[in-house]
Amino acid sequence: MIKLKINGQERSVDLDAETPLLWVLRDELGLTGTKFGCGVALCGACTVHMGGVATRSCQTPIGDVDGDIVTIEGLVGKDGSKEGHAVQAAWRALDVVQCGYCQSGQMMSAASLLAQNKKPTDDEITAAMNGNVCRCATYQRVRAAVHDAAKRLEA
Amino acid sequence: MSVLDRIRGDKPTDMNRRGFLAIAGGAGVGLMVGLKPFAAEAEAAAGGIVQFNPFVKVSPDGAITVVVKHLDMGQGPTTGLATLIAEEMDADWSQMRTEFAPADNVVYANLAFKAQGTGGSTAMANSWEQYRTAGAAARAVLVKAAADKWQVSQGEITVAKGVLTHPSGKRGTYGEFAEAASKIPPPTGMAQETPYKEPEKFKLIGKEGFHRIDNDPKTDGTAIYTQDVKLPGMLVAVVAHPPRFGGKVKSFDDAEAKKVKGVERVVQIPQGVAVLAKNTFAAIKGRNALKVEWDDSAAEMRGSEELLKMAKEAVSKPGVATATNKGDAEGALAGAAKVIEAEYTFPYLAHAPMEPLNCVVDLKKDGARLIYGAQFQGIDQPTVAALTGLRPDQVKIETVWAGGSFGRRAVPTADYVTEAVMIAKAIDGANPVKLVWTREDDTKGGYYRPFYAHKVRAAIGADGMPVAWSHRIAGQSIFAGTALEAMAVKDGVDDTSVEGASNLAYAVPNLKVELTTLKVGVPVLWWRSVGHTHTAHVVETMIDELAHAAGKDPVEYRLALLKDKPRHTAALKLVAEKAGWGGKLEKGKGRGVAVHESFKSVVAQVVEVTIQKDGGVKVDRVVAAVDCGTVINPDVVRAQVEGGVGFGLGAALRNAITLDGGVVQEANFDSYEPLRMGDMPKVEVYTVVSQQPPTGIGEPGVPPLAPALANAIFSATGKRLRDLPLGDQKFTIA
Numbered sequence: 009m010i011k012l013k014i015n016g017q018e019r020s021v022d023l024d025a026e027t028p029l030l031w032v033l034r035d036e037l038g039l040t041g042t043k044f045g046c047g048v049a050l051c052g053a054c055t056v057h058m059g060g061v062a063t064r065s066c067q068t069p070i071g072d073v074d075g076d077i078v079t080i081e082g083l084v085g086k087d088g089s090k091e092g093h094a095v096q097a098a099w100r101a102l103d104v105v106q107c108g109y110c111q112s113g114q115m116m117s118a119a120s121l122l123a124q125n126k127k128p129t130d131d132e133i134t135a136a137m138n139g140n141v142c143r144c145a146t147y148q149r150v151r152a153a154v155h156d157a158a159k160r161l162e163a
Numbered sequence: 164m165s166v167l168d169r170i171r172g173d174k175p176t177d178m179n180r181r182g183f184l185a186i187a188g189g190a191g192v193g194l195m196v197g198l199k200p201f202a203a204e205a206e207a208a209a210g211g212i213v214q215f216n217p218f219v220k221v222s223p224d225g226a227i228t229v230v231v232k233h234l235d236m237g238q239g240p241t242t243g244l245a246t247l248i249a250e251e252m253d254a255d256w257s258q259m260r261t262e263f264a265p266a267d268n269v270v271y272a273n274l275a276f277k278a279q280g281t282g283g284s285t286a287m288a289n290s291w292e293q294y295r296t297a298g299a300a301a302r303a304v305l306v307k308a309a310a311d312k313w314q315v316s317q318g319e320i321t322v323a324k325g326v327l328t329h330p331s332g333k334r335g336t337y338g339e340f341a342e343a344a345s346k347i348p349p350p351t352g353m354a355q356e357t358p359y360k361e362p363e364k365f366k367l368i369g370k371e372g373f374h375r376i377d378n379d380p381k382t383d384g385t386a387i388y389t390q391d392v393k394l395p396g397m398l399v400a401v402v403a404h405p406p407r408f409g410g411k412v413k414s415f416d417d418a419e420a421k422k423v424k425g426v427e428r429v430v431q432i433p434q435g436v437a438v439l440a441k442n443t444f445a446a447i448k449g450r451n452a453l454k455v456e457w458d459d460s461a462a463e464m465r466g467s468e469e470l471l472k473m474a475k476e477a478v479s480k481p482g483v484a485t486a487t488n489k490g491d492a493e494g495a496l497a498g499a500a501k502v503i504e505a506e507y508t509f510p511y512l513a514h515a516p517m518e519p520l521n522c523v524v525d526l527k528k529d530g531a532r533l534i535y536g537a538q539f540q541g542i543d544q545p546t547v548a549a550l551t552g553l554r555p556d557q558v559k560i561e562t563v564w565a566g567g568s569f570g571r572r573a574v575p576t577a578d579y580v581t582e583a584v585m586i587a588k589a590i591d592g593a594n595p596v597k598l599v600w601t602r603e604d605d606t607k608g609g610y611y612r613p614f615y616a617h618k619v620r621a622a623i624g625a626d627g628m629p630v631a632w633s634h635r636i637a638g639q640s641i642f643a644g645t646a647l648e649a650m651a652v653k654d655g656v657d658d659t660s661v662e663g664a665s666n667l668a669y670a671v672p673n674l675k676v677e678l679t680t681l682k683v684g685v686p687v688l689w690w691r692s693v694g695h696t697h698t699a700h701v702v703e704t705m706i707d708e709l710a711h712a713a714g715k716d717p718v719e720y721r722l723a724l725l726k727d728k729p730r731h732t733a734a735l736k737l738v739a740e741k742a743g744w745g746g747k748l749e750k751g752k753g754r755g756v757a758v759h760e761s762f763k764s765v766v767a768q769v770v771e772v773t774i775q776k777d778g779g780v781k782v783d784r785v786v787a788a789v790d791c792g793t794v795i796n797p798d799v800v801r802a803q804v805e806g807g808v809g810f811g812l813g814a815a816l817r818n819a820i821t822l823d824g825g826v827v828q829e830a831n832f833d834s835y836e837p838l839r840m841g842d843m844p845k846v847e848v849y850t851v852v853s854q855q856p857p858t859g860i861g862e863p864g865v866p867p868l869a870p871a872l873a874n875a876i877f878s879a880t881g882k883r884l885r886d887l888p889l890g891d892q893k894f895t896i897a
Contacts, residue, residue: 024424027444031442034391035443038393039384040384041384043517043518043566045517045518045519045602046602047447047831051517079384092382096382099378100378100379103798103799103802105237105377105378107564107567107568108380108381108382108564109566109567110517110566111382139839140840141517141832141839144237144517144810145805145808145812145813145843147809147838147840149805
């Protein structure tokens, strides 16, 4: 049995330690907001927070999980508002999504960036988000939404 | 003809040529033709929800649900179709909901194809009259129900933001009148007598500030894609495919695979060997543990070098078929003062949607249930019926959100759906099956944008203007070898191989476009903007060469040749103005332009580049001007063009599928790397004001990008980019 703390809840799973966190979240725990895109940490669709830091769950064996896990389903605003986290509010305000498949990962990367850097520059955003692929190429709006979320968090 | 007759799609007889050329971008859109009566009565369903016609449902709480007949793979038809219904019903945007239509090749046919399917940038164009009629029809009976209840005349009732009001002070919502309205026969003749709302009365169509209707589920993780579907008892299937196209299983050893915890079954299917497991990770591990020997006796064994050489040889000779022959191109070339000649090559391209291919099938004796991002129900449903011996109406397809497609989910052979069904058949439907392709499966799985070679010889007269244009194209046909070949390939010409060149927009008096179709055992498919992905590059870089040879400004030169093309002219002028065309550029920077019509829309783009210190190319800015007829949601239009620019740019910069001895060399996002944020230029999108019906927008943003980029590189370096992708070529500043 491996114990994990996911979105504030203790979960126990009876799986090999080598099993990637991605598949535990999706197939065992039904948290399907975290997506499978490449399986080898090249696209960022599977990004979750581990101990508050953006982490590729497809390359994180559950035996190596070190810290609380937060997925898109557990992303909350500072006051627990219905709007969700500032990145989610910004994403909606700027109509970032197209197919939407990569966007959980994009928002998890963005939220992690903003937790560490309250006012990232364009270059800092690129550095933090370059690992998140979007085939719909919503990058211009992702960038604008990170800036917008930074303002929302400041307010 | 009654309103509901007009809503109803035509009964599809067979897949006609017009329909499939429309998929591919050739022919017409929005065909509203001879219609069959529609069951006249509205139907009340559970929870008091009333369905007024195939497209509109109203709940007692006032929510209006729009039944979306198209797949939404990001291009936004859920938002667009909901906008059309909301507009005609004078609804409030917040009361709109959507659901995907079931498979029904009559009621939910794409009127441009006469079959249910999404593609060719037709979603809004073919639905423009149909969905507005559906909204107007529902509104009419709801208003009549209110008039009856209030004992007033219908004409005195106004509707705004979903609230019905009467001057007497009476107020109500659609939800209150839904049940009563369900008993009122729908109006007849209304669509002709009251032909929808006048554009000046639009509250939503063309207006800013209405957000995408799929924002919430796509930002909180609740949107369900095929990959997220889980049915009771479902097994996940991962398949070992042959390494070469056309390969077959010779033998396999599944002993190690069966030892993997969670693996339940291993079955051979025509497509390879499928490992079925309780979860995805076990299925992948099981597949990796399989030992398969392959029979390559019928496989395609050639590599990219041989294939491109064959294509280049083909264009060195006259084509096998002639697509366009106007005037006497060869004669004019022979007598011309100046001839410019160039050859071009284009590689195979994978669609590489973020969600790798997948499909859920629950096969039972008396019916099949499929759940997936279905893009071509009109093909998939009869294909599954034929595979299973079921009737088409016993094959139920539930469409869910698709994590991209770019054409890959609409396949004339229904390849991935067939694979899922064959696995379900191999286990006699014992469990529901979710077929999952890994990224590597998706990259190596074929159905690529075909490779092509082009050769153009163009002559200019003493005034610098073109007098002749000979254009030879060689590559695979998308339709050849499919069930649609007979109706889609005419006189040896598959229009998807030549579209965008065969209908050259520029006034050239002598034009010949020839095609040699090559037979290769690699399956090919439409890829966002289809033939225009290569023809636009050739036409728009060659016209730039001619302008340069004539010593003329590339925009002025084009305008002079587009005098009878008002939409091209408007887009070109708008983009030149917004981009500051003609303005000074620093040394090391370049600016290029292209304009191209595809899917009935015209897009012009100006690309600005900087040549880096190491000689690499950085794309700084792309300005686009679009004429797509009436704009339904301006922000979705902008988003599609921004995305089209990014999609085209990734391919132009570095994407190619290559084969070595028949084996695809690319596997994941390292060897087939999509555009990343750091590569994305600043994109500005402007629209030409139009009162014409809407035309395509999902694809037309792609074709002008690569040629405008190539022309920008030329303006900075003096070097022409004729072989895509750019790759890691280095340039020196001119």
